[in-house]
Amino acid sequence: MKNLHVKIAIYLTIIFSFNMSYSQVTVTKSSSNLDKKxxxxxxxxxxxxxxxxxxxxxxxxxxxxxxxxxxxxxxxxxxxxxxxxxxxxxxxxxxxxxxxxxxxxxxxxxxxxxxxxxxxxxxxxxxxxxxxxxxxxxxEHEWFKQARSSRDNKYRDYYHWWPAEKGKPTYRWSFFDVNSEAWKYDAPTNSYYLHYFSQKQPDLNWENxxxxxxxxxxxxxxxxxxxxxxxxxxxxxxxxxxxxxxxxxxxxxxxxxxxxxxxxxxxxxxxxxxxxxxxxxxxxxxxxxxxxxxxxxxxxxxxxxxxxxxxxxxxxxxxxxxxxxxxxxxxxxxxxxxxxxxxxxxxxxxxxxxxxxxxxxxxxxxxxxxxxxxxxxxxxxxxxxxxxxxxxxxxxxxxxxxxxxxxxxxxxxxxxxxxxxxxxxxxxxxxxxxxxxxxxxxxxxxxxxxxxxxxxxxxxxxxxxxxxxxxxxxxxxxxxxxxxxxxxxxxxxxxKLRKQYPVLVYGKYTLLDKENPKVFAYTRELEGKKLLVLLNFSSDSANVKTGVEFENSKIISSNYPTSTINNRSVLRPYEALIVEVK
Missing domain, CATH: 3.20.20.80 (Glycosidases)
Known part of the structure; x- marks a missing residue:
């Protein structure tokens, strides 16, 4: 009986450990999308x-x-x-x-x-x-050449057609047509065909x-x-x-x-x-x-x-x-x-x-x-x-x-x-x-x-x-x-840096200083690793509030020849910094 109790205890411990492990893995995956591909x-x-x-x-x-x-x-x-x-x-x-x-x-x-x-x-x-x-x-695709040759052609329904005897089709706008008309009249079969883009790009009929x-x-x-x-x-x-x-x-x-x-x-x-x-x-x-x-x-x-x-x-x-x-x-x-x-x-x-x-x-x-x-x-x-x-x-x-x-x-x-x-x-x-x-x-x-x-x-x-x-x-x-x-x-x-730091691929993204009109600042975090990215999108010097402590942190990338931490609250024009935060 004692051995049975021991076995049950061991079994429950294993189950409990497995469930805890599974739960932790699930949470990690959920919070940082770690389904690696x-x-x-x-x-x-x-x-x-x-x-x-x-x-x-x-x-x-x-x-x-x-x-x-x-x-x-x-x-x-x-x-x-x-x-x-x-x-x-x-x-x-x-x-x-x-x-x-x-x-x-x-x-x-x-x-x-x-x-x-x-x-x-x-x-x-x-x-x-x-x-x-x-x-x-x-x-000029063979499908369309066939389709426009006859209303009975087997490729006819590979495209969208509107018979002219029914009047003009409902207006559709075209991206590329000179007149912005997406229905083009085609004389051989007295019909209109649809082209959302150029008149030489007839739309395929995916309903077929x-x-x-x-x-x-x-x-x-x-x-x-x-x-x-x-x-x-x-x-x-x-x-x-x-x-x-x-x-x-x-x-x-x-x-x-x-x-x-x-x-x-x-x-x-x-x-x-x-x-x-x-x-x-x-x-x-x-x-x-x-x-x-x-x-x-x-x-x-x-x-x-x-x-x-x-x-x-x-x-x-x-x-x-x-x-x-x-x-x-x-x-x-x-x-x-x-x-x-x-x-x-x-x-x-x-x-x-x-x-x-x-x-x-x-x-x-x-x-x-x-x-x-x-x-x-x-x-x-x-x-x-x-x-x-x-x-x-x-x-x-x-x-x-x-x-x-x-x-x-x-x-x-x-x-x-x-x-x-x-x-x-x-x-x-x-x-x-x-x-x-x-x-x-x-x-x-x-x-x-x-x-x-x-x-x-x-x-x-x-x-x-x-x-x-x-x-x-x-x-x-x-x-x-x-x-x-x-x-x-x-x-x-x-x-190379992106490959060196998986946090830049899978890490959690957090926007900082949201209302700053010149600086895009954010952190990336994964499994205890945290990077701070500071980007000045303007041609002026710009203040930034990150709320991040810089003690013992280091700059791992800068687009200026020289950069120091110095609790960076001001960025130079178009400056880009990546900081590894300790």
Whole structure:
């Protein structure tokens, strides 16, 4: 009997210990979202292939050009590359109008080149994420050629059509159309087709299960080749309310709300997960434009819903022409409210620039000679010290700036050109429009990468498809490579720091000095480790109240040559400090 009591006591002790241990692990995981995944820890480097490196002198960046720079990419310390579309395309929207999802655009090379690129990346420990552009196709895709040939064609229902005999369809606004009309009349079948973007980008009909299965086959094709995931372009618009109700006046100013709320969107994502993504558990997926609120964004990436992995929302970059249009306090509140929603589950992206945005220096910092380097380093510090997967756009690591073109002839982008000629038809102020584009045009972020001070910045030996920024002789990778204090080497240092300190990936985020109009200050905490991040987003000295004791603390990163603790209550212009707090 005594032995039985002992055994029971031991058994209860084990059970109690296990429950305590399990409880503690659960709490830790809940409070800091510690479900570890490679894509949470990754720094993802976005490459715009058309502008990265040209290998054959035709003025267009290509796959062989990227291959030639793989050692440079590896030297950045990044973990994965997000590659903008390289599929076969007539190039109306720089590759976002796809005519064949299983072939490579001739400007970029061949499928053999792609295979070499993928192998070279994987050999260097770099993963490859590709754009999946399936809200729309090109009007030169075989599906659409067939669909517009007859109302009875088997591909007809791969797109959205409205028979002209029923009158004009309910008005829908288009992002890129000169007249902002999303329904385009098509004479061969006396019908209108839908295009939320360019008229050469007809929207695919996701309500058709045959179309969905075609997309799933495309996804399997690329995943079987060995790619590591997809960034879902414009997928928030895929599901449509096919009753085409009238929308309230001015709805285009809240386009995510009215175009991104399709009735079956999440059903399709869950089906995609079941049919494809669940079969490739190590692949990552990114939900572009994930909703209009933190709650909406969570629905895309809540693990329990089995949809996608990373939410890529736009609220933080949709601030007007520059940060001052919104104000730093509201900017901080945006990031903080998303972090609060995602603190226990789901996962966010952190970014300040991409191919659809102007350069981050011009939007959030300063491109003046005095502050370009400091503000660039400060912004890189922000992207790499917040909780979420860091997405970093090519060229920002050397502090590239807006090109500020003077003439419409310098622009190639369908968005800028259609807006310009639409305004011209209405007799609008074209000079004011072009002046605004110097700050806001997408092509500010698409100018060729500035490799060195040689002709065309070392991007091409031919005529570049888009003009090179004229500051390339002083802003280029070669100059910065040889300067230990350059923006480039600072970026490498912060990437390395993020990998050295897991607290910067998984740690709890706490906003400090919330109402400070110039300083973004926060702590990151995990398992007894605490870091304080101080960022002055202004060109003035700024006071900051952290409530943090600095005794025995040390600065582990600064974007100024010399920095000391001294109970830092004043930050220099665009200063960025990371402090390890004891």
């Amino acid at each position: 490679w894509w949470k820890e990754a720094v993802i480097y976005q490459i715009y292939p058309r502008s990265f490196k040209d290998s054959n002198g035709d003025g267009v960046g290509d796959l062989k050009g990227i291959i030639s720079k793989l050692d440079y990419i590896k030297s950045l310390g990044i973990d994965a590359v997000w590659l903008n579309p390289i599929y076969e395309s007539p190039n109306d929207d720089n590759g976002y109008d796809i005519s064949n999802y299983r072939e490579i655009m001739k400007d970029f090379g061949t499928m053999e080149d792609f295979d070499v690129l993928l192998k070279g990346m994987h050999a260097r420990g770099i993963k490859l994420i590709m754009d999946l552009v399936v809200n729309h196709s090109s009007d 299960p045959k179309l969905r299965n075609e997309v799933y086959d495309i996804m399997r094709f690329w995943l079987d080749k060995g790619i590591d995931g997809f960034r879902m372009d414009a997928f928030q618009f895929a599901s449509k309310d096919t009753t085409w109700p009238e929308l309230p006046k001015g709805y285009e100013k809240q386009i995510e709300k009215y175009y991104g709320k399709g009735p079956h969107l999440h059903e399709y994502l869950q089906e995609m997960n079941r049919e494809v993504l669940s079969k490739y558990p190590n692949a990552m997926t990114v939900a572009e434009g994930a909703g209009t609120s933190p709650k909406d964004a969570m629905e895309f990436v809540d693990p329990d819903r089995k949809e996608l992995n990373i939410a890529y929302h736009f609220e933080s970059v949709s601030v007007g022409d520059c940060l001052s249009d919104l104000g730093l306090v509201k900017f901080k509140n945006i990031f903080s409210k998303y972090d609060e929603e995602f603190k226990d589950k789901g996962w966010l992206s952190i970014f300040l620039a991409n191919h659809d945005q102007p350069r981050m220096i011009n939007k959030f910092g300063s491109d003046t000679p005095e502050f370009r380097e400091l503000s660039s380093k400060m912004l890189s510090t922000f992207v790499l010290t917040m909780r979420g997967t860091s997405f970093y756009y090519n060229g920002d690591e050397i502090g590239m700036t807006n090109a500020k073109f003077n003439s419409i002839d310098d622009y190639q982008d369908v968005d800028t050109r259609n807006k310009y000629f639409g305004l011209k038809q209405k007799g609008g102020d074209l000079s004011a429009f072009l002046e605004g584009q110097k700050q806001t045009s997408r092509e500010n972020g698409r100018t060729p990468f500035q490799w060195d001070a040689s002709k065309n910045a070392g991007f091409t030996t031919g005529k570049p498809w888009l003009k090179v920024n004229q500051n390339y002789t002083t802003v280029n990778a070669e100059i910065e490579e040889n300067n230990p204090n350059s923006i480039l080497n600072y970026f490498r240092k912060i990437v």
